[in-house]
Amino acid sequence: MTYAVGVDLGGTKTAAGVVSSDGSVLFSATVPTLNRSGGDAILDATAALVSSLIGRAQAEGLAVSGVGVGSAGVIDAGRGVVVSATDAILGWAGTELTAGLAHRLGLAPEAVRAVNDVHAHALGEAWAGAAAGTASSLLVAFGTGVGGSFVLGGQPVLGHRYAGGHVGHFASPYAFHEGTAVPCVCGGAGHVEAIASGPAIRETYLRLGGTAQAADARAVFALAGTSDPAAIKAVGIGAGAAGQAVGGLANILDPEVVVVSGGLSDAGAPWWRPMERALRPELLPALAGLPVLPAKLGNAAAMVGAARLVLASPS
Amino acid sequence: MTYAVGVDLGGTKTAAGVVSSDGSVLFSATVPTLNRSGGDAILDATAALVSSLIGRAQAEGLAVSGVGVGSAGVIDAGRGVVVSATDAILGWAGTELTAGLAHRLGLAPEAVRAVNDVHAHALGEAWAGAAAGTASSLLVAFGTGVGGSFVLGGQPVLGHRYAGGHVGHFASPYAFHEGTAVPCVCGGAGHVEAIASGPAIRETYLRLGGTAQAADARAVFALAGTSDPAAIKAVGIGAGAAGQAVGGLANILDPEVVVVSGGLSDAGAPWWRPMERALRPELLPALAGLPVLPAKLGNAAAMVGAARLVLASPS
Incomplete structure (x- = not known):
């Protein structure tokens, strides 16, 4: 050893x-x-x-x-x-x-x-966690931001400028509100991170008429648990955008498994269920049985x- | 030799x-x-x-x-x-x-x-064409379909099920018409290919009230050249969806260069200009100077x- x-x-x-x-x-x-x-x-x-x-x-x-x-x-x-x-x-x-x-x-x-x-x-996660033993895995983390990494043959694909894995910065159909692209922290707009991150879920909740007393995504999840309709909708939009994005990424990269992690994933079924419901229909027939796993190593x-x-x- | x-x-x-x-x-x-x-x-x-x-x-x-x-x-x-x-x-x-x-x-x-x-x-193209001499390149082809391949260290990334490179099958904000996802040939809906392929450009033209006498994308491009407003709009939507998709893919993979090919790319400036106009704003600051090159080998x-x-x- x-x-x-x-x-x-x-x-x-x-x-x-x-x-x-x-x-x-x-x-x-x-x-x-x-x-x-x-x-x-x-x-x-x-x-x-x-x-x-x-x-x-x-x-x-x-x-x-x-x-x-x-x-x-x-x-x-x-x-x-x-x-x-x-x-x-x-x-x-x-x-x-x-x-x-x-x-x-x-x-x-x-x-x-x-x-x-x-x-x-x-x-x-690829070495000793949820994707241990696989030849390739895509990890996507949803939390304060949205990021990821494609691990191929035991090596993360880092990118030519070491900027690879910015999987939160491609266009999402969810990231448009009344026809206008929601601004993204990267300076662009309409990106996955702008609608699927934790702070974005709170922003969506406010746009839907939710109370500003909900200070963060955690508070919105708590309100969703009490059947607040705007909170349920905001979580559904964020999780739906996340799942749709992960499904598209799987079609692009065809990893052996996908690992989903981050604070939002840790929220469990209230986020995971609408996430996976949006993910599965995106997949090409060849990827129909794709394992989508929660991270293991915390x-x-x-x-x-x-x-x-x-x-x-x-x- | x-x-x-x-x-x-x-x-x-x-x-x-x-x-x-x-x-x-x-x-x-x-x-x-x-x-x-x-x-x-x-x-x-x-x-x-x-x-x-x-x-x-x-x-x-x-x-x-x-x-x-x-x-x-x-x-x-x-x-x-x-x-x-x-x-x-x-x-x-x-x-x-x-x-x-x-x-x-x-x-x-x-x-x-x-x-x-x-x-x-x-x-x-990576070996002897537009991307010769690069350490990594992403090729995206827009024609009857939309496909691509990420070549890393001289090897195309084939995917675990040999299904990698299906870059036409992730969600595009352009691929929604009056709130409904446009059906995709893969069986899904709302994908890049459903709005950015050649046949999709003709479909968009018909949806915008264009004449069914335009039998294919080539005919729509010809009408756009005669200032037909619906044809100009259909080409702009297809090319915009293409550019937005390529920009997002570049953020995900960070290739040294991007090569764009296929029949639509061959149409030249009328497609290439709106494509690149949609592509550039998608890029993260780290990728601002990304070379986006037309294919060379035909x-x-x-x-x-x-x-x-x-x-x-x-x-």
Whole structure:
């Protein structure tokens, strides 16, 4: 058995854990991401977190072979650099993520690797979660945003500009209200994310005359549970857009299985049922039996997938 | 230099040519596809066509190393079998394409390979056409149908059920008329192909009050050229749906370049201009400079790509 540290570096918190080559997490820890302090401060804090985990592993007699990072932002996985990031993490764009961590940890540069966190998430599920044992899988996550990753032969398809997997940014027939495209956070309009994300479900609820006291998607789901007609409709629209999008993506990519994850998926049947009801009719006859599976690893998925970047297959 | 025969086996005709390892077609010939006669008759006729080309190559002192086939239908590229096909070629489904050809030609089984014709088309453009020299490309063809193929590292992504590349079968906001999804040939509704294919452009023209004397998309384009308002609108809707779809696909896959081909693309500016006008606003900032290129190889693309299946890189 070999061991690696997997890091899930998000906008508000950074989790890291020691992961074994069979895909299990031995122990982990979480710190806040210093999202107002710039790249160097984040690297310092991340290195300290990783260092403490390596120390604990060594104390237990486990040799850690490397560090894998799944990070928010667009990550150049070849050079290990943050290409771009939103204001959720100030000063993150341009950071030399892998070189900076390797230097701070005294590791060889090739012992540290990084990809975008959604790709890490998908790789985790493909390796040791819902899609374990498959030759290809498409993961789509519906939460604050909508993202995904197509894992083919054990590798996420990262894209030429490391921008692949932006599966929330194609047109959705649901994302039009009275003939006008609903604006999307990407600057475009009418996209899947603009109608199927958690915040979008709340926006739809408000457009349908719902009360602004519903502060977020969770509140809209709660109202739907009390038979509030606008809330039921808003959830149905968001879930329907999600399912229709996933069905179309399956026709395009023909993955062995689809894995659906994220906060909305975690809401269970009230979201999952209308999602799958919209998904199935989209599929071509060849894909009729396509397995559509809920994610298995929960919050640990990106950490596990990140560790996989530097772990060989178990032997 | 090495040589192979590339075969483009379509619903109405079968073209084959001797292709050199630099991607050029030395000579070629075409026969009607015996689309009412069943798999064995088609294999007999195809073997005869290939055999005559191999004979001509030998007469010129060129050694042919193998035969690659791009065929209509869903093709299991691993086993070389036709998984499914439409009634356009009766009795084609189930045919042992590569084994049947190898047997008839007296070639080793591994000297004959086959993929779906759209994948062959994309591989041809990726190898020796508009996308030559790129690490990844997405080809989308708009004609009688809408299909595509994502070529990554020199290999078309075929899909787990060899159904990948069905990029005409995801939802399009354009494919709704007075709130109702336009039926799609796949059995679904509201898909890109249902509004962006050539036959769909004619259907839209009729829905907009156009005259049924316009027998096909070509006639609608001709009427658009004479400022017929319904024809201009129908072409704009089809081209807009095409561009929006290609933009979304680019966000999902992040290919180095996009290649657009097919009969509608060949119509030039009247289709290409509204297509690209709809495409560009869909792109994420990271993809802003994405090259969107017309195909280069014309009718030879699938033949060239099919030959590539059995040709090594030039050395």
